Amino acid sequence: MKDIENNLTKDTQQYRLQETRLQEKLDDGTTRCHLCSWRCRLRHGQRGFCQAHVNRDGTLYNLSYGIISAIDISPIEEKPVKHFQPGTQVMSIGSYGCSFRCGGCHNLDISWGVSALDGLARGESTEAYVSPEQMVEAALKHKVQGIAFTYSEPAVWLEYVIDVSKLARQAGLYTVYVSNSFITDEALEEMAPYVDVLCSDIKSLDQDFYTDICRMAKVDDILNAIKKAQALGMHVETRTNIIPTKNDDMSMLREIARWIRDNLGEDSPWHITKFFPAYQLSHLPPTESKLLKQVYDMAIEQGLTHAYMYDDKGCDCADENLTVSHYLDGDAQSIHQVKKCAASCCGDEGVLLKKYEQKKYEQQK
Numbered sequence: 001m002k003d004i005e006n007n008l009t010k011d012t013q014q015y016r017l018q019e020t021r022l023q024e025k026l027d028d029g030t031t032r033c034h035l036c037s038w039r040c041r042l043r044h045g046q047r048g049f050c051q052a053h054v055n056r057d058g059t060l061y062n063l064s065y066g067i068i069s070a071i072d073i074s075p076i077e078e079k080p081v082k083h084f085q086p087g088t089q090v091m092s093i094g095s096y097g098c099s100f101r102c103g104g105c106h107n108l109d110i111s112w113g114v115s116a117l118d119g120l121a122r123g124e125s126t127e128a129y130v131s132p133e134q135m136v137e138a139a140l141k142h143k144v145q146g147i148a149f150t151y152s153e154p155a156v157w158l159e160y161v162i163d164v165s166k167l168a169r170q171a172g173l174y175t176v177y178v179s180n181s182f183i184t185d186e187a188l189e190e191m192a193p194y195v196d197v198l199c200s201d202i203k204s205l206d207q208d209f210y211t212d213i214c215r216m217a218k219v220d221d222i223l224n225a226i227k228k229a230q231a232l233g234m235h236v237e238t239r240t241n242i243i244p245t246k247n248d249d250m251s252m253l254r255e256i257a258r259w260i261r262d263n264l265g266e267d268s269p270w271h272i273t274k275f276f277p278a279y280q281l282s283h284l285p286p287t288e289s290k291l292l293k294q295v296y297d298m299a300i301e302q303g304l305t306h307a308y309m310y311d312d313k314g315c316d317c318a319d320e321n322l323t324v325s326h327y328l329d330g331d332a333q334s335i336h337q338v339k340k341c342a343a344s345c346c347g348d349e350g351v352l353l354k355k356y357e358q359k360k361y362e363q364q365k
């Protein structure tokens with residue numbers, strides 16, 4: 001196994017809150033997060049929409065740094081990514097917190113994870129912590145060729161994504177970012193130099209569809225982010241999960257195919273996947289095979305040379321995965337010990353927010 005040289009500038013050996021990468025202190029005493037297009041403006045004690053970033057005394061911190069909600073190994077084609085190092089294996093990882101609330105999300109427990117993030121905020125969580133070095137070592141140990149950030153939107157733990165990606169590249173591994181592309185230009189620019197592949201959803205071109213799952217999401221912003229990722233040198237592939245009655249209008253789907261052709265190139269891969277009922281969309285039927293084939297034929301007609309249809313597989317979900325400790329060297333007990341932040345600012349007890357909540361309470365008295 002190669003030695004992973006830790007060239008990160010911060011201490012990542014133990015769980016600790018890590019400063020949010022893109023933050024701006026505003027004149028009104030709030031601090032704004034610029035990782036995703038929510039651009040949350042937070043006061044002391046508040047957490048962002050994703051729940052994964054918290055304001056403590058004016059500084060934003062990422063709660064979920066190194067906290068792994070799911071892990072799995074599969075061919076890169078399952079992400080789905082077909083034109084970047086085909087035939088290789090990738091270790092997929094995800095954490096808690098997401099910028100969207102999709103009605104058909106298959107990953108609720110491992111993506112939104114609000115109660116898991118609450119536990120971290122209280123210093124009571126036993127969720128697995130894996131340092132960037134341990135993660136890359138685990139990937140090498142299992143002889144995969146890449147690491148994929150997936151299961152929820154990776155922008156909400158970009159601090160970890162970038163740190164792992166830097167070490168992964170040093171160790172000869174590639175990285176894949178599976179995304180909803182609700183990410184700011186600044187965050188993309190921070191990430192693109194270190195991450196090899198963007199596999200992004202284009203969920204619809206209908207603004208109402210996006211507003212329904214995230215009131216701040218604009219179709220144009222999503223498309224511009226995908227285009228920008230390609231301009232920044234990332235290998236880009238896109239995916240549309242066809243949901244009956246929600247985004248199955250053929251003229252809209254034709255517009256997606258044309259947009260890909262005209263903006264990413266006619267050889268840009270488009271993955272057309274089957275919807276399976278879940279959560280608030282449990283009442284809808286799975287996508288009919290006939291429709292998937294029609295969308296595929298339409299894509300070819302529009303000039304896309306790498307359209308793919310998946311009649312057997314829905315989302316990139318992780319229901320049946322083995323535990324995190326299965327993939328790591330440490331024993332389950334140490335991986336799952338209670339997460340009290342090791343940073344000195346958290347106080348002698350290492351409790352995450354209690355000290356701050358107490359201070360706030362005292363100020364209010």
Ligand code: SF4
Pocket residue numbers: 033034035036037038039040047048049050051052053099155156
């Ligand atoms: S990552 Fe997005 S949702 Fe989370 S705090 Fe930052 S701007 Fe808000």
Ligand code: SF4
Pocket residue numbers: 098099100101102104105106107108111151152153180
């Ligand atoms: S489907 Fe993806 S983007 Fe939507 S809520 Fe679930 S994890 Fe987030």
